[in-house]
Amino acid sequence: MAIVEVRDLEKKYPSFELDKISFTLESGRITGFIGRNGAGKTTTIKSMLGMIRPDAGTVRYFGMPFEGSEADIKKRIGYSTGSVSWYPRKKIRDIADIVKRFYDTWDEAAFRKYLKLFEIDEMKTPLELSEGMKVKANLMLALSHKAEALILDEPTSGLDPFSRNELLNIFLDLKKEGLAVFFSTHIISDIEKCADDIVYISRGKVIAAMAKDDFALQYSHPGESLEETMLRLEGGAIHG
């Protein structure tokens, strides 16, 4: 079932533009949003969440347009953005205490589970956390309200290999529960490990939005890994 439908999203800046971005996210599938730095991943994600007003295009969640159903939709999705820290001098406990009030579906047991799993001391402030721990703290908040779709901007950036592995395994568990997981990354091995689908963006354009296996069939040379394929494509094969 299509959880998120992005259609012909456009956003123009003086030196960059998103050009008719379209893709669909399905429940029970993990989609890796891949592209190099500056390709338009964060702009796309921000447009999907109403943080950036697109010049054209639509975003629908659960069949509803984002505009007009913003609050209801946000209750059903989880979002996290890298290591940005909110309220650096407030305790994690206090931030979480406010966040949980906004969700009828807040799952305190899940929150406690992720606190323990990510080894986060809730009495610490974001200022006292490393970059990787900030990523985990943001993720913990996104994962604790029974979201039906997770939209994560570079969730594995700054994480050590062990934490990254743990996180990707969490994605696989969430997928089994029927969640749609959408995460942006420039780390191709993350996609190789857990993604079912790929949305590949380059210079503001979606080059491919398809199942990972179909992507390999269409773009990879025999014996080529996904990483080698991406490097070749970014090296000129698609823009040549």
Added chain:
Amino acid sequence: MGKVLLKEMRLGASILTYLFMLFGLMFLLPGYPVLCSAFFVSLGIFQSFQSAREANDIVFSSLLPIAKKDIVKGKYLFVCLIESCAFLLMTLSVALRMTAFSQAAVYRGNELMNANFFALGAACVIFGSFNLIFVGGFFKTAYNIARPFVTFIIVCFIIIFVSEALHHVPGLEKLNAFGTDDIALQLILLAAGIMIFLTMTVLSCKRACRRFETVDL
């Protein structure tokens, strides 16, 4: 909106905002331009906007399950709450000066504007200007606080200067009524000040909601 207001109070607000509310009691100071207290209260609210900006408060709020316009309304609600608390302290001070301290020589011989209901109305106009110029100006970008605050400072001190000067104009001496003198006129001027505050705040909030929809975070 209660949850948004709680978020503002517990996460977004600077402790200075709460402390600066106490400047409302400056209405008790004799021989002092009492309307400066409204400026200091506004300065305290400005501190919250500054610390909230450093804490990525607007982006954090935009991720909560609320509409974008509710972020704006939450800020206005918080600002109005602080202003209302300060206004209560000012009113308390005016009431004390009108009653218990009405015979105090320091108040009887007050050289500057008396702390009366007209002064309270003028304080409302300053708060309304803050909401219109600063809070409304902030939501043009959801980032820039310097320009709208400097503009507010200029307007605020013009209001203070004019309010202090008015009762020296022949025929307008009643604006400086002491205690319960000319109470009907004082109450009318207070009501006018409150109406101006409400009009400025509502207009500013509506415009800020519209502007913020187009701001890219």
